[in-house]
Amino acid sequence: MSEQRSPGFDTLLIHAGARPDPATGARQIPIYQTTSYVFRDADHAAALFNLQEVGYIYSRLTNPTVAALQERMAALEGGQGAVCCSSGHAAQIMALFPLMGPGKNVVSSTRLYGGTVTQFSQTIKRFGWSAKFVDTDDLDAVKAAIDDDTRAIFCESIANPGGYVTDLDAMAKIADAAGIPLIVDNTTATPYLCRPIEHGATLVVHSMTKYLTGNGTVTGGCIVDSGKFDWSASDKFPSLSQPEPAYHGLKFHETFGPLAFTFHGIAIGLRDLGMTLNPQAAHYTLMGIETLSLRMQRHVENAEKVAKWLEDDPRVDFVTYAGLESSPYKAVADRICPKGASSLFTFGLKGGYEACVKLVDSVDIFSHVANLGDTRSLIIHSASTTHRQLTPEQQEAAGAAPNVVRLSIGIEDADDLIADLDQALAKATA
The missing domain is CATH 3.90.1150.10 (Aspartate Aminotransferase, domain 1)
Structure with missing residues (x-):
């Protein structure tokens, strides 16, 4: 028996996350314009709320149209899972949210979109976080900026506005040596031109508003998790490695393994931050991705x-x-x-x-x-x-x-x- 062939990138653009609707046979992914979902019974509802079973509860958390887009994005970037949200800026906050805490910092490229520089230099201070901006062409400066409170390195694969390309392999080596994740904004490159996980990135964020949708109609963001980072290797990431009080002491990394970040992004991030992507925006984005x-x-x-x-x-x-x-x-x-x-x-x-x-x-x-x-x-x-x-x-x-x-x-x-x-x-x- 011949080994089953893995789908090529252009096939994934159209088919990843897409299946005929089981109720109607509709070939295109429907827009599930609903706030909530009927539980089979009380035990089913309890299992969903306890994260013991995967399913749909409320569209702030999970929605079938958005779920299809998440599956497609994970496939295109070669990740384990993905969380979609309302915008690229929302994706950046949600990427940092499980990693950071008061007094913690992120080492960030100086060559970022102006709105991101403002978000990192001003807005995140309200959470007690901070950013250290460095020229990512200067690898020694990146290394020097990392301290005991650094929880991530953040850069763009292709910088906005200048179009400068970051040496992701070199950045990943620095992040690995420091025991912290590398977060790469891949908006400008898209997974067609660059797959940051293949160069050592831990997390990939997107403003899907841009090339992925491609038609200037809706905003959307996404975080793709490589599933390769060991969140329990140190005590730096307690949100993922330590007991979560809201889920009766569940440990996300111990329980969900390579999908720990993805489950946390939905069960905690979307639940409490509420940066939800609406299903119609997800539908437009899915359509755009088909021709990426x-x-x-x-x-x-x-x-x-x-x-x-x-x-x-x-x-x-x-x-x-x-x-x-x-x-x-x-x-x-x-x-x-x-x-x-x-x-x-x-x-x-x-x-x-x-x-x-x-x-x-x-x-x-x-x-x-x-x-x-x-x-x-x-x-x-x-x-x-x-x-x-x-x-x-x-x-x-x-x-x-x-x-x-x-x-x-x-x-x-x-x-x-x-x-x-x-x-x-x-x-x-x-």
Whole structure:
């Protein structure tokens, strides 16, 4: 008997988590628009609430449409389980929630989306947590930032806004040596271009709002658990290794093994934080994921063409796209993201802040919006918008200086995109 073949990535995009509806035979995953579920009897209800049986209780915790998406995301990232939630920012908090406590810190890349920098530098202080921001290109600085209270390292596989690629293998070695998890935001790369777990990541987070959904319709977040971290190896993670009072002393890692983080994310995280993904948003995201490979191929193809054109334009100071031969990140990009460096990058415009503002006001095809990963090409001046709350030093470190414009290249005709940028640059630098 021949060994059963494992499904390929493009097959998982369509079939992972998807089964014909047992009641109707519907081939597409239904939208289970319901708040609650009827128990078979009192014993069934008790078993569900005690985590002795897996099933549906209340849609803040579990929902069949959302569950299908969670199964698909885990399959695509090569993880043991996944928890979906209301947004990418919700996913970041939920990823940290079982790990952190008052006085604990996370070592974080300086090259993060501006909203994440604000969340980590300001908002998490209200929980008694803190973040240490370091340049993740400087591995010695990452090591030096870790102390006895550090509970995770956080970075992006491809950084927003600059498109810089992180050496995940090197980061994972540092995290392993310190006995802490590596959390990787894989939003910009998607699992089509990069699978961080294969490079040693413990947890992978996504803003599914972006490339995964791909159509700019709904927000959503996800945490994928590799299932490979030993939460009981030290006393650093009591939420997962020690008795949980809310479940009569149950120990998540002892009870659920490689699914400990996933079960905690649902039974504690979604139960108490309530960052629930609604089933209609899950449905839109499932539909978007079906075409992820096809879209990412065009995103990369277009980005390479537009970036090369911009690099040769005398009105442009620099282009940060890691797929360019001139990029200092080209070698690591080829290793971490062998199918391409996604379609998010920045470029510096001669004329500075005012020229950047005029440029975004002059485009026709590009949409001036605070999003990325859409089928449509998008443009934004980060220093005056997404990174506006940061200090000038933080903006510079994040790759969002005043003379920098961020592009998210869509799947339109690349020559049309170049023509649009050409006419807008003419107006901006006149």
